[in-house]
Amino acid sequence: MSLAEQAIPSGRPPSPFYTEEHEAFRSTVRRFVERELMPHVDQWDEAEEFPRELYRKASAAGLLQLGFPEEYGGVPTDPFFGIVKAEEMARHGSGGLNASLNSHTIGSPPIAALGPEWMKRKVLPEVLAGEKISALAITEPSGGSDVANLKTTARREGDHYVVNGSKMFITSGMRADYYTVAVRTGGPGAGGVSLLLIERDREGFARTKLKKMGWWASDTAQLFFDNVKVPVENLIGEENRGFIGIMLNFNSERLGMAAGACGYAKVCLDEAIA
Numbered sequence: 001m002s003l004a005e006q007a008i009p010s011g012r013p014p015s016p017f018y019t020e021e022h023e024a025f026r027s028t029v030r031r032f033v034e035r036e037l038m039p040h041v042d043q044w045d046e047a048e049e050f051p052r053e054l055y056r057k058a059s060a061a062g063l064l065q066l067g068f069p070e071e072y073g074g075v076p077t078d079p080f081f082g083i084v085k086a087e088e089m090a091r092h093g094s095g096g097l098n099a100s101l102n103s104h105t106i107g108s109p110p111i112a113a114l115g116p117e118w119m120k121r122k123v124l125p126e127v128l129a130g131e132k133i134s135a136l137a138i139t140e141p142s143g144g145s146d147v148a149n150l151k152t153t154a155r156r157e158g159d160h161y162v163v164n165g166s167k168m169f170i171t172s173g174m175r176a177d178y179y180t181v182a183v184r185t186g187g188p189g190a191g192g193v194s195l196l197l198i199e200r201d202r203e204g205f206a207r208t209k210l211k212k213m214g215w216w217a218s219d220t221a222q223l224f225f226d227n228v229k230v231p232v233e234n235l236i237g238e239e240n241r242g243f244i245g246i247m248l249n250f251n252s253e254r255l256g257m258a259a260g261a262c263g264y265a266k267v268c269l270d271e272a273i274a
Contacts (some may be wrong), residue, residue, distance in 0.1 A: 090263025173221025
């Protein structure tokens with residue numbers, strides 16, 4: 001029990017939302033954090049990166065698979081498992097480490113929800129096993145949350161889209177293998193946005209590492225698309241319906257961020273009391 005938890009008055013009834021399975025998972029995450037992350041996290045922050053092998057270790061501990069379909073290597077769960085994970089992963093104190101290690105939780109859900117079957121079977125098992133890295137590319141130099149007005153274009157030419165534009169502040173931007181990219185295939189507004197799966201090795205796709213004031217261990221980059229040819233089969237969901245695909249994951253993202261914020265606050269309280 002943490003110092004913060006000890007400071008809470010006794011006599012509070014147990015939460016009706018957490019079972020023995022949730023608490024067992026909490027113990028698993030806590031052991032992983034204490035064994036694999038805490039001894040190294042300061043060094044990784046200073047180095048502005050962490051070993052790629054950490055993805056495989058996190059997968060072996062069951063931390064990457066939450067909420068994804070079982071047939072692709074995932075573990076279907078209720079939202080409280082994700083809250084437990086976010087709270088415990090905050091214990092090491094590095095937001096940047098958590099952001100990159102969990103970039104698949106924003107990059108891969110559109111694939112799981114809307115992607116064609118071949119894409120799910122190719123991408124999801126590799127990502128959930130920690131063998132490949134998934135990223136989401138929406139934010140642009142001209143704007144962040146204003147998804148409906150994004151400027152990166154994808155013009156269809158036969159059996160390919162030709163992508164031009166750039167993305168900014170993309171987590172796992174340098175070393176991701178798969179990028180879920182929001183592009184404009186139609187007219188202005190949300191109705192012209194689509195999602196494409198773009199692999200790292202596509203010709204004309206370049207990346208630049210960003211220097212940041214914080215979150216040093218997070219791999220954060222600007223992406224550049226210069227006439228990048230992407231097969232039409234890489235479309236995630238329907239053309240010009242990508243905005244809905246992005247929105248599907250917003251609530252779980254917000255819940256996870258809120259749980260993480262509470263977790264970091266507990267760390268601050270523990271250290272202040274100590």
